[in-house]
Amino acid sequence: MITGNIITDFSLLILFLPLAAFTINIIVGKRLPRQGDWVSIGAILITLVLSLSMLLNMFMNWDSDFSHEAKFTWIDLGAFKIELGFWVDNITIVMLVVVSLISSMTHIFSLEYLKGDVRYSRYYAYLGLFTFSMNGIVLANNLISLYVFWELVGVSSYLLIAHWFEKPSAAAAGKKAFLTNRVGDIGFFIGIMLMFTAIGSFNFQEVFSGVSQGLIGGSLLTLAGVGLFMGAVGKSSQFPLHIWLPDAMEGPTPVSALMHAATMVAAGVYLTVRLFPLFSSDALLIIAYVGGFTAFFAASIAITQNDIKKVLAYSTVSQLGYMILAVGVGNYIAAFFHLLTHAMFKACLFYGSGSVIHAMHHSLHELDDHKTDPQDMRNMGGFKSKMPITYWTMTIATLAISGVPFFSGFLSKDAILAGSLGFAQHYPQHFLLPVFGFGAAAITAFYMFRLIFMTFHGESKMPKVFKRIHESPRVMTFPLMLLSGLSIFIFYTLPYFNPLSDHGWFTELILAGDSVVPGNPTAHEIGEGVHHAHYTAMALSLLVAGLGIGLSYLMYIKKKLSAEAWAKKMGFMYKLSFNKYYFDENYDRFLYQPFLKLSRAVAYVDWDLYDKYFINGFGRITKWLSFLTGRIDYDGLDQSIVDGLGRSVQGFGKQLKQVQTGRLQNYMLFALVGVIIILVIQTI
């Protein structure tokens, strides 16, 4: 049993150990033995142990109402007061475990994947920085420190995506990720400020109670909610800011697994889950539509991508859309559940892709082939026999993401789909939400199995490369095995063993709270709706998953349906999907280029007009005025008055000098004359 103070201590250690590792590695990492990777790994493993002990404590307490808050006053200016601190409840603890677990796996996986990298110690330092900031988000009890860590996460994401910044595409991707996130963060900040202006506090609990007291309401609350959600849109890569995540795959694959699949992009979902009680029903509707649309839309892009990591990237966007959809329909615990299961199987998939890319890369390196893309699935095929561990673990994770029973994804996906279906049953006008959900589920099953089939089954497309493919070393397969193990249902349903129901420790320990916005449906009402739709949703989700998998099987294993023929038949749609709906191009044409033009026009006005004529004109006038006053001062004042005084004194002195004859008798005569004058004056 762990008491409150120890939880505070643990939280502090969990937060600051990775930061310590970062500080050590960034300063002296290069000079340490093994370039200091053991510092980072030690720190993250201790963090993992601490988080696990908190999880164990949660199980031992079995208290769904558990919460612990520790705070201190940071700034106190009377009316303006900011308190920082930790808010630890069951959601926090689960999230801490997810972050530290995936982060540990990434640290271990990178030992091999990044071996011999030019910036090896810096890479580990940045991983520490990321873990620190992510844990900061998770532990935050107020909006302001959440925002600070939010930005720190953005920075570490930028640094890690652009880890190989010699490659222009990687540098550009890092920049794109950072700038796209900025767009969302502006909204986030506006939301925070609206909340603070209305309620006067950043603390979550105080904000909630302020909302329930009606200090902020109506459209302003919706606006604040949408603002806060914009942060999530940026970080969780939702439509229309989804463009950065696929590009972020330029970073090292373990980073993609850690940040751009499991944890960092989940920060947006975590934020909406944390702040769920304050979203007004209008804001929730916007959230639901953004999420649902993103889920479907990203999935439809993933179908046609050939880059193994791009497929996974769009799959991540789609799954995050799912979670956002679940928040939007009010079933936010399902969103968090999916966040948890998704973190495991998606990280596993990314490590698997990393393992495949690693093998391809080595094989191509031995062949001295630098032209073939090691990430293109069209160059793979038949890897099943060569990389059995990678194959099986990835297959398990794929089954999980496709929503096949007995795997974790089934439980969480089912909960989300049931939530959206229940919502649509209650509000039939929003029937599109479940359509998006089920559609995305079918497509997900299809493209994930396409990935598996293209990579591991069938004939090898490049026999020479294939010959040299071999299984990755233990440090890389260990995270794969661990995470694929965690994709099995049992870890989420304990202490029960029903693979078809998500009923387990998660649903018992993490209960949905009521919305604090007056008029919103209570958790109970939402739960009723979900329960009502549960079996329909399960049947439908099994059906669509089976459909997707079956279609994929027919296309890529049996070759009964030709993928090429279908692509031709759907020409326009295929092209749209293959080119990601031309989002980058259109953003470029309609946003960046006009903006650049505007900037150039403004720059022209600033430089060529304002500076040249106005500022320089000012300069010229000033120069001329100075010259004038200089003349007045020097020629007028100095020459005539100041020097004139001197000259006249000098002249007078010259005249007076004549008196000093040096003749004694002259002086005497003067004295006599003086005496006579005095006498004369006296007599008068």
Added chain:
Amino acid sequence: MDSLTNYLVVSVVLFSLGLFGVITRRNGVAVLMGVELILNSANLNFLAFARFGGMNMAGHVFALFVIVLAAAEAAVALAIIINIFNNFQTINVDEVSDLKQ
């Protein structure tokens, strides 16, 4: 005849002659002599006032003081004139004008 005015007239004449000598003589010794004349005119004044003006013995005492003073002055002044001669090879006071400028 025996009145203050007569004595004072003599004294004025003496003073004026002395002053004239002091101012116009080129010779340093002659200037000194002019000074002596001035002193003596003062003495005459003292004595005249002692006799007629009620200064009584004080006038006599002052006259004695002046005589002593004149002697001392003559000694010092002659020493100065000797020194001037040593430095300038002349006792013409017009040529001793180094103080000028």
